[in-house]
Amino acid sequence: QQQVKQSPQSLIVQKGGISIINCAYENTAFDYFPWYQQFPGKGPALLIAIRPDVSEKKEGRFTISFNKSAKQFSLHIMDSQPGDSATYFCAASMNNAGNMLTFGGGTRLMVKP
């Protein structure tokens, strides 16, 4: 199975709060897990990515937590800002299968001032 399931579909967070988006995958051959941020009318932009050999990666206010045994990974946005309001997609790919990205369904995040 190639699916990646993402939740929630939408999320409202107050400014300064923590935004948490979760993803689950089925194919254990996936070996690269990026998160993309997409603003209306724009293409997805790579935000942060992780590989299954680490359990956490942090870049600024963005952190990925990865649980290999549960086949789950999540994005945490600390100190959420109105400018973070966008749609976030998790994805997964396999290095030995062309690296095509399988995307989750997306989470529309709104950060209220």
Next chain:
Amino acid sequence: NAGVMQNPRHLVRRRGQEARLRCSPVKGHSHVYWYRQLPEEGLKFMVYLQKENIIDESGMPKERFSAEFPKEGPSILRIQQVVRGDSAAYFCASSPDYAGGGHRAKNIQYFGAGTRLSVL
């Protein structure tokens, strides 16, 4: 260093016409991917190309859709005899070569701004 360029940004076609979407990858990238995004949905993989070769087209509809990435010039996604269900945003992404970017860099895909196709 220019990013992935897609044109046109918006394309309106009537049912039965042809749509041609163009994608110029990041300079030096030889891997191109096309994805389709329906309204309120995630992106779905369509086709993966390297210069002059189709590597994987498992996500392409069997009829009316074709893609190419010639030795010179942009990658083209062609949709013949468009139908209303083809209305979507089509995104192109590129990634570097193994040798040029390292084996981990080739996972990273850089996306264009997309072409929004509307079929009347």
